[in-house]
Amino acid sequence: MAEKKDASECSFTSVMALSEMGISSVPQCYVLPPPQRPTSHQVPHCSTRAPPVIDLSSLADPLLRSHVVEEVHWACKELGIFQVINHGIPMLFTNEALGVAAEFFDMPNEMKMCFASTDVSEPVRYGTSLKHTTDKVQYWRDFIKHYSNPISTWIDMWPSEPPSYKNKMESYAKAVHYLQATIMEVVFESLGLRSDYLQKDIEQGAQVIAVNCYPACPEPSLALGLPPHSDYGTLTVILQDQQGLEFVDSNGKWQTVPVIKDALVVQVGDQLEVLSNGRYKSIVHRAIVNSEMKRFSIASLHSLAIDRKVVPAPELVDKKHPLSYKEGSFGDFLHFLTDNGILERRYIDTLRKD
Numbered sequence: 001m002a003e004k005k006d007a008s009e010c011s012f013t014s015v016m017a018l019s020e021m022g023i024s025s026v027p028q029c030y031v032l033p034p035p036q037r038p039t040s041h042q043v044p045h046c047s048t049r050a051p052p053v054i055d056l057s058s059l060a061d062p063l064l065r066s067h068v069v070e071e072v073h074w075a076c077k078e079l080g081i082f083q084v085i086n087h088g089i090p091m092l093f094t095n096e097a098l099g100v101a102a103e104f105f106d107m108p109n110e111m112k113m114c115f116a117s118t119d120v121s122e123p124v125r126y127g128t129s130l131k132h133t134t135d136k137v138q139y140w141r142d143f144i145k146h147y148s149n150p151i152s153t154w155i156d157m158w159p160s161e162p163p164s165y166k167n168k169m170e171s172y173a174k175a176v177h178y179l180q181a182t183i184m185e186v187v188f189e190s191l192g193l194r195s196d197y198l199q200k201d202i203e204q205g206a207q208v209i210a211v212n213c214y215p216a217c218p219e220p221s222l223a224l225g226l227p228p229h230s231d232y233g234t235l236t237v238i239l240q241d242q243q244g245l246e247f248v249d250s251n252g253k254w255q256t257v258p259v260i261k262d263a264l265v266v267q268v269g270d271q272l273e274v275l276s277n278g279r280y281k282s283i284v285h286r287a288i289v290n291s292e293m294k295r296f297s298i299a300s301l302h303s304l305a306i307d308r309k310v311v312p313a314p315e316l317v318d319k320k321h322p323l324s325y326k327e328g329s330f331g332d333f334l335h336f337l338t339d340n341g342i343l344e345r346r347y348i349d350t351l352r353k354d
Contacts, residue, residue: 011116012116012127012128012132013128014109014112014128014142015128015140015141015142015213016105016106016109016142016215017109018215019215019216019217019294023218026140026217026218026219026222026223027138029137029138030137030138030139030222030223031222031223032137032222032223032224033137036137036224036227037221037222037223037224038221038224038254038286038288039254049253049255050255050256050257050258051075051082051083051247051265052074052079052082052083053082053083053084053085053260053263054068054072054082054083054084054085055068055084055085055086056084056085056086056088056182057086059182059186068186069186069190070190072186072187072190073190073191076187076190076268076272076276077279077280079249080247080267080268080282080283081247081257081265081267081268081285082265082266083257083260083263083264083265083266084264084266085260085262085263087179087264088175088182089172089175089179089264090175093168093171094239094262094264096164096168096171096172097168097169097171097172097239097298098239098241098298100162100164100165100168100169101211101213101296101298102213102294102296103164103165104144104159104161104162104165104211105142105213105294105296107161107162111161112126112144113126114126115144115159118131120334120337120338123146123154124145124146124147125144125145125146126142126144127142127143127145128141128142128143129141130227131337139223139224139225139226139227140215140217140223140224140225140289141213141214141226141287142213142215143211143212143213144159144211145208145209145210145211146208147206147207148173148177148207148208148209148300149173149177149204149205149206149207150204151170151173151174155170172239172298173209173300176264176300177207177300177302179237179264180237180266180300181202181203183235183266184198184234184235185199187235187280191276191316193313193315193316197313198275198304201308202234202302202304204305205234205302205303205304205305206233206302206303206304206305206306206330207301207302208301209298209300209301210299210300210301212225212226212287212297212298212299213294213295213296214244214287214289214295214297215289215294216289216290216291216292216293216294217289217290218291219291220288220289220290220291223289224286224289225244225286225287225288225289225295226286227286228248228284228285228286229284229286229346230269230270230283230285230346230347230348231267231269231270231282231299231301232270232271232301232303232330232333233270233271233272233301233303233330234269234271234272234275234303234304235266235267235268235269235272235302236299236300236301237264237266237267237299237300237302238264238265238266238267238297238299238300239264239265239299239300240257240259240265240295240296240298241296241297242259242293243257243258243259243295244287244288244289244295244297245257245285245286245287245297246285246286246287246288247267247283247284247286248285254286267282267285268280268281268282268283269282269302270282270328270333270346270348270351271310271328271330273325274310274311274312274325274327274328274348274351275310275311275312275313276313276316277312277313277316277317277323277324277325278312278321278324279321282348303330304329304330305330306329306330306331307329307331308329308330309327309328309329310328311325311327323353324352324353325351325352326350326351326352327351328347328350333347336350
């Protein structure tokens with residue numbers, strides 16, 4: 001594992017290291033201003049506010065496929081988030097991916113720091129918080145991110161330790177990339193487009209696997225694992241081992257995404273908002289923490305290729321729905337992220353026409 005040239009510039013104390021110290025209070029740099037703290041007065045979880053659970057096994061039946069398309073349309077339009085079951089990814093793949101993620105974060109700090117970088121465009125990057133060097137408040141999260149499509153281009157850069165990391169994470173990454181392509185076909189159908197719309201762009205698009213570790217936090221009411229934000233891509237597919245993901249509903253209230261056995265969470269991202277010319281909106285979400293145990297999640301973020309400009313589908317622009325977005329790309333988002341904090345302004349806001 002080759003060291004990054006800027007390793008000396010991005011030294012940090014990981015949240016895992018803090019947790020292992022057995023601290024009884026949150027360091028001040030993690031304490032959020034009172035208005036930004038997760039509130040204990042949450043609207044109680046109820047089935048009408050939970051993301052719908054969509055059974056993808058019906059896609060193979062021509063008589064039932066239209067029902068799935070309708071479910072996806074409603075979920076994308078009304079919430080921007082849903083869960084899928086019978087998605088075709090073996091439970092062995094999901095369990096092994098979560099297991100090897102836990103092994104990675106349990107490794108000695110010096111082994112993980114080989115991948116530390118302050119450059120958000122690095123194809124493999126280990127870090128903490130969001131951008132720990134510029135974050136006004138730190139977030140209770142450690143992560144490793146790596147580019148993942150095509151696998152053959154990037155896998156040699158992935159961690160070689162734990163020994164099974166590449167093999168197990170590759171199996172999951174390839175399976176979830178195939179899954180999102182299938183879901184995008186349904187999404188395009190739900191917008192009245194051909195199911196093979198942008199098919200080659202979707203298949204050859206960028207994929208970033210973000211493996212997140214949220215250690216137990218001594219004062220979870222004061223901190224967050226991730227602040228409110230939306231993702232830049234078309235879809236994000238999330239595997240989580242326990243509750244902690246929340247999203248903003250149509251009433252502006254935070255709602256919990258329940259953990260359902262063998263289900264995966266699917267979220268609408270900024271690029272899909274642009275492609276749909278605003279018919280579907282990217283979902284604002286956050287990660288809360290708990291005082292009992294570590295939480296792991298693996299987010300697979302999908303977008304068109306890094307320099308491929310995304311514009312509203314011409315078929316979705318008319319007098320009733322005028323062109324509402326400027327073009328943008330994954331690369332443009334990375335430039336935005338380098339110069340801006342996601343708390344101050346969302347990237348999608350820079351693309352919306354006045």
